[in-house]
Amino acid sequence: MNSKIKNIFKNIEKSELSELRDFLILWSTQSVSQLGSSITAFALTLWLYEKTGSSLGTAALTICSYAPYVLMSIFAGALTDRFDKKKTMLGCDLFAAVCTVIVFVLFRANCLAVWHLYVLNAVSGLMNTVQQPASEVAMTLIISEKHYQKTSGLRSLSRSLISILNPLIATALYSFAGLNGVIAADLGSFIVAFAALLFFIRIPESRGDKSVSVIHLAKEGLMFLKENPMIMMLILFMSGVNLVASAFDAALPGYVLPNRKGGTAVLGIVTSCSGIAMIIGSLIASVLPKPKDRVKVVYLTMLFSLGTENFLLAFSREPVLWCIGQIIGWVLVPIMSANLDVILRTVIPVELQGRVYACRNTLQFFTIPIGLFLGGFMVDHVCEPFMKEYGDSLILKTLFGVGKGSGAALMMFLLGVSGSLICIILGRKLKKYQYREK
Numbered sequence: 468m469n470s471k472i473k474n475i476f477k478n479i480e481k482s483e484l485s486e487l488r489d490f491l492i493l494w495s496t497q498s499v500s501q502l503g504s505s506i507t508a509f510a511l512t513l514w515l516y517e518k519t520g521s522s523l524g525t526a527a528l529t530i531c532s533y534a535p536y537v538l539m540s541i542f543a544g545a546l547t548d549r550f551d552k553k554k555t556m557l558g559c560d561l562f563a564a565v566c567t568v569i570v571f572v573l574f575r576a577n578c579l580a581v582w583h584l585y586v587l588n589a590v591s592g593l594m595n596t597v598q599q600p601a602s603e604v605a606m607t608l609i610i611s612e613k614h615y616q617k618t619s620g621l622r623s624l625s626r627s628l629i630s631i632l633n634p635l636i637a638t639a640l641y642s643f644a645g646l647n648g649v650i651a652a653d654l655g656s657f658i659v660a661f662a663a664l665l666f667f668i669r670i671p672e673s674r675g676d677k678s679v680s681v682i683h684l685a686k687e688g689l690m691f692l693k694e695n696p697m698i699m700m701l702i703l704f705m706s707g708v709n710l711v712a713s714a715f716d717a718a719l720p721g722y723v724l725p726n727r728k729g730g731t732a733v734l735g736i737v738t739s740c741s742g743i744a745m746i747i748g749s750l751i752a753s754v755l756p757k758p759k760d761r762v763k764v765v766y767l768t769m770l771f772s773l774g775t776e777n778f779l780l781a782f783s784r785e786p787v788l789w790c791i792g793q794i795i796g797w798v799l800v801p802i803m804s805a806n807l808d809v810i811l812r813t814v815i816p817v818e819l820q821g822r823v824y825a826c827r828n829t830l831q832f833f834t835i836p837i838g839l840f841l842g843g844f845m846v847d848h849v850c851e852p853f854m855k856e857y858g859d860s861l862i863l864k865t866l867f868g869v870g871k872g873s874g875a876a877l878m879m880f881l882l883g884v885s886g887s888l889i890c891i892i893l894g895r896k897l898k899k900y901q902y903r904e905k
Contacts, residue, residue, distance in 0.1 A: 489609040489668050490618055496663035497602070498625035500560070502636075503656030505629055507567060508532075509637035510649040511584060518581065531585045532592035533836065536599075540828040541685045543597040552605040552821075553670040557661065559598035564657045566591045571650045600824045607812050607820055608671045619808040620753030623801035627745035688822030691815070692830075697900035698814060698823075701765065701807065702831050704893040708769050710834035710841075711886040715777060717842025718882070721851075722780065722875035723789065729872070733786050740793035747794075748801035761806040766894035768799040773886030781879035784868060842878065850874035850881075 484491075512528060566587045573579040610618050640649045692699045723729040723737055758764050776796025780789055815823045851874030857863060858873055867876040 486611055487614060487618070489670075490606065490614075492663050493605070493609065493668050494618070494621060494625065496660040498629065499656045500660035501625075502629050502632060503653035504563070504567075505633040506637040506640065507570075507649055507653040509633055510641045510646060511570070513637070513641055514646055515581060515584060528584060528588050530836070531588040532595070535589060535593040536596045537829055537833050537836070539593060539596050540600070540825040541688065541822075542682075543593075543600060543825050551670075551672065552601045552608065553664065553668070555601040556598055556605065557664060559594040559601070560657065560661055560664075563591045563594045563598075564654065564661075566594075567650060567653055567657070571647070571654075574646055574650075596825075596828075599828070600821045603824045604817065604820045605670050607817050609668070612813065615809045615812055616755070616757065616805050617753050619805035620749050620751075620801060623752060623804055624746060624749035627742050627749055627801070630745070631739055631742035685822060685826070687819065688826040691819055691823050692826055695814065697762070697897075698811065700893065700897055700900065701762070701810065702827050704766060704769075704889075704897060705807070705831045706834045707889040707893060708773065708886070709832060710838040711773055711777075711882050711889065713835040713838030714842030714845070715879070715882055717839045718846050718875045718878045719780075721843075721846045722872055722879060725870070725872035725875075726784070726868075728784065728786055733789075737786065737789045737793055740790045741797040744794040744797035745801055748798040751798075752801045752805040755802065755805075758806065761810050762897050762900060764806045765803050765810075766890055766897050768803040770887065770890035770894060772796045772799050773890060774883060777879045777883030777886060781876050781883060782866060842882075845881075846875050846878050850877045853877065 508528070515528065570579065570584070570587060573583055606618070606622075636652075637649065640652060644651075692702070719737070720734060723734045726733075772795065776792045779792035779795065783789065783792070811824070811827070812820075851871065854863065854867065854869075854873040854877055858867070858869055863873075863877075867873045867880070
């Protein structure tokens with residue numbers, strides 16, 4: 468009897484592996500390539516800071532790569548719906564690799580300038596803007612609906628691993644092999660991913676009508692969101708979450724670094740806790756059973772995250788508690804992401820997913836640069852001056868501490884309040900929508 472049960476489970480595992488073959492190859496090789504690209508981006512930031520000594524100058528690298536993503540996503544998604552997804556992904560990956568080769572050639576010729584990196588980062592960002600919605604649709608085409616939650620958890624796991632490994636590997640490679648070694652590793656990871664996609668993965672055809680203009684297709688994506696208020700409300704909800712989360716990212720260094728128990732090493736440990744938490748959350752998301760109400764899971768997980776992490780950091784002075792706060796704040800993110808991913812893939816028709824995902828990218832992520840700016844501005848020009856002026860008050864001193872960093876603690880408190888309000892107000896609006904899974 469036991470042997471029969473074991474055979475049944477073996478057959479199930481083989482069946483699942485067979486069904487997920489294309490996904491597993493694409494996911495693993497693309498993850499390796501993304502790690503290579505992230506390592507290069509981090510190393511270029513180190514190189515640029517060595518050359519300029521400017522934090523703003525190095526931050527501009529991210530801005531240059533992010534701006535095309537926010538501004539052009541709507542039209543990029545419409546483009547991907549018109550063309551073959553595999554060819555689109557291959558073309559974008561190849562173009563991005565060419566940019567990396569140009570950086571390598573300029574560096575070897577001792578001609579690499581700061582403006583070169585800004586331009587090449589903008590071009591790479593534009594390629595990612597086109598590639599990302601094509602990749603999302605390709606995943607839908609090669610994954611059976613019953614595996615959506617499991618595969619979403621695995622994708623969250625790889626993103627978490629990249630966030631942890633990227634700075635460690637980049638720093639080590641840059642120290643021992645310089646920019647040459649970093650770029651060589653990046654190009655090696657690109658070759659692996661490119662060859663796997665070209666030779667071993669079959670993505671079913673799903674091409675739109677090429678006679679229809681890109682602007683018309685972009686309008687169709689926006690029209691779909693207008694006609695599906697649940698999806699639109701989920702996107703707006705996540706844009707509010709991203710606003711608070713990005714402001715938190717901007718405030719965190721100003722909170723940890725000046726603290727007498729903080730510093731650079733502590734900031735690195737606290738930051739890495741978010742990646743560790745996401746790995747744990749990804750594993751949980753991969754094995755959790757299907758919930759009764761996925762929409763409810765989305766807003767309740769974010770209410771718990773934003774309503775605990777910010778307050779815990781605002782009122783604590785111990786690094787251990789900061790780490791616990793990061794873990795609490797991030798461990799449920801993959802679970803939220805997995806459920807949101809299932810909702811989007813099951814509600815949005817596959818032939819519309821490229822343009823709708825692209826509209827989602829613009830509407831959901833445009834608040835990130837705004838949040839980063841607001842977080843830094845509020846800490847430097849509002850909260851720190853306020854605490855310097857009124858921080859001797861017993862209540863403020865007890866709640867947020869004294870000296871530099873107490874303003875950032877006050878900012879954490881404000882983010883906890885605003886994040887909780889966003890989740891409660893928009894969560895109540897989401898309650899009225901009924902999502903029914905097939």
